[in-house]
Structures are given as structure tokens and as C-alpha cells.
Amino acid sequence: MTKWRWLILFVPLAIFTVMVVVLLRGLGSDPRELESTMIGKPIPAFxxxxxxxxxxxxxxxxxxxxxxxxxxxxxxxxxxxxxxxxxxxxxxxxxxxxxxxxxxxxxxxxxxxxxxxxxxxxxxxxxxxxxxxxxxxxxxxxxxxxxxxxxxxxxxxxxxxxxxxxxxxxxxxxxxxxxxxxxxxxx
Structure with a gap:
């Protein structure tokens, strides 16, 4: 297999794999668990x-x-x-x-x-x-x-x-x- 043919097969497969990982990670997260910068900090002045x-x-x-x-x-x-x-x-x-x-x-x-x-x-x-x-x-x-x-x-x-x-x-x-x-x- 030539170098170019190998890249043509590998690049789309790598992109697809990254997309699947990102999407699966998002599906497994709880939208109610949002990070808060306030944890461990005092209530702001008001x-x-x-x-x-x-x-x-x-x-x-x-x-x-x-x-x-x-x-x-x-x-x-x-x-x-x-x-x-x-x-x-x-x-x-x-x-x-x-x-x-x-x-x-x-x-x-x-x-x-x-x-x-x-x-x-x-x-x-x-x-x-x-x-x-x-x-x-x-x-x-x-x-x-x-x-x-x-x-x-x-x-x-x-x-x-x-x-x-x-x-x-x-x-x-x-x-x-x-x-x-x-x-x-x-x-």
C-alpha cells in the first residue's frame, strides 16, 4: 500500500474515532451537574x-x-x-x-x-x-x-x-x- 493510500484510509478513520469518543462522552454526562466556580468560596457581596x-x-x-x-x-x-x-x-x-x-x-x-x-x-x-x-x-x-x-x-x-x-x-x-x-x- 502506498503512503498516500494509507493516509486516505487512516485520516477519516481517526476523525471518526475522535467524533465517536466526544459524542459518547457527552451522552454519558448529567446536564444537571454543571461546574460551579463558587464551590469553596464565600457568597459574593450583595x-x-x-x-x-x-x-x-x-x-x-x-x-x-x-x-x-x-x-x-x-x-x-x-x-x-x-x-x-x-x-x-x-x-x-x-x-x-x-x-x-x-x-x-x-x-x-x-x-x-x-x-x-x-x-x-x-x-x-x-x-x-x-x-x-x-x-x-x-x-x-x-x-x-x-x-x-x-x-x-x-x-x-x-x-x-x-x-x-x-x-x-x-x-x-x-x-x-x-x-x-x-x-x-x-x-
Whole structure:
């Protein structure tokens, strides 16, 4: 076989092999597992109004002091609606959840939504511009961040929080942070 004939056979085969590897790698990945640059870093500085009392401004200090979930939600988000009942259940079980209302155009609509579906949040921040969510690296709602008592992001979940996600992933991580927090409190 001549050198050129060998190249004519080998080059397309090599290109095909590379394409198959790239495509198979993409098929095997979970689109909800998006890398976050915030893991291990403190919550970015912010000042946001309280959803219920807009004259009260909160800063990143409200996301310190105890382990908590920061749940990014919006009234226009159907998946947020789907997860909301489960968040209510977690709140009733004592899970501390802070809400970050993301780009809703109406405070009244957001409050009505919570009055209708229940409010699982200990505190609700209103991010009208979406800047804080952008600083957190949010791709869309819902997203939930696990934050330790020092205000450090420890984990990020993209998509709805449901029983499977809680039992297999987020819940054990939250419980571990709570155990560390409680043992530090006793000292």
C-alpha cells in the first residue's frame, strides 16, 4: 500500500474515532451537574431588598451563622412550582431555607405565589435584576446552593429538589454540615 493510500484510509478513520469518543462522552454526562466556580468560596457581596418589606435591605451576612439552603426561584418557572411542595415539607422538618426570588417582574405576584403555595423560606430576597444570581453562576431557576455557617458555598444543585435528590445527594450533605455546626456550637 502506498503512503498516500494509507493516509486516505487512516485520516477519516481517526476523525471518526475522535467524533465517536466526544459524542459518547457527552451522552454519558448529567446536564444537571454543571461546574460551579463558587464551590469553596464565600457568597459574593450583595445588598438586596426583602421580598415582603422592600425598604429593608439584606447583605451577604444573612447567609451566615448556620448551614442553610439558598433556593433560587421564580413565579415564571414551572419547575420551581413543581419543587415547591417538597421545599415546604423540608421547611416543616426544620431545614433552614432562604429564598432568592430571581427576575420576577412583580413583587405582588411573587408574594401571591407564596401565599397560595406556602412559604418555606426563613427569609426571601428579591433579585429583580438577576445580578446576585449571575454572581453565583446561576444558569436558570431553580438552583439550590448549600451554604455552611461561615457563608461558604459547599454544593450547588441545578434543577428541582425532590425526594430522590434530597435523600441521595443534598440531604446527606446538609446533615453533615448540621452535625459539624452543632458540634462546634457545643464547644
Amino acid at each position: 445588598q438586596l431588598p426583602d421580598l415582603y418589606q422592600p425598604d429593608i435591605l439584606h447583605d451577604q451576612g444573612v447567609l451566615q451563622g448556620r448551614p442553610m439552603l439558598l433556593n433560587v426561584w421564580a413565579t415564571w418557572c414551572p419547575t420551581c412550582r413543581a419543587e415547591h411542595q417538597y421545599l415546604n415539607k423540608l421547611a416543616q422538618q426544620g431545614v433552614y431555607i432562604v429564598g432568592l426570588n430571581y427576575k420576577d417582574d412583580s413583587r405582588a405576584k411573587a408574594i401571591d405565589w407564596l401565599n397560595t403555595l406556602g412559604d418555606p423560606y426563613q427569609l426571601n430576597l428579591m433579585d429583580l435584576s438577576g445580578q446576585v444570581a449571575l454572581d453565583l453562576g446561576v444558569y436558570g431557576a431553580p438552583e439550590t446552593f448549600l451554604i455552611d455557617s461561615d457563608g461558604i458555598v459547599r454544593y450547588r444543585h441545578v434543577g428541582d429538589v425532590n425526594p430522590r435528590v434530597w435523600e441521595q445527594d443534598l440531604g446527606p450533605k446538609y446533615q453533615q454540615l448540621m452535625q459539624q455546626y452543632e458540634s462546634e456550637e457545643r464547644q
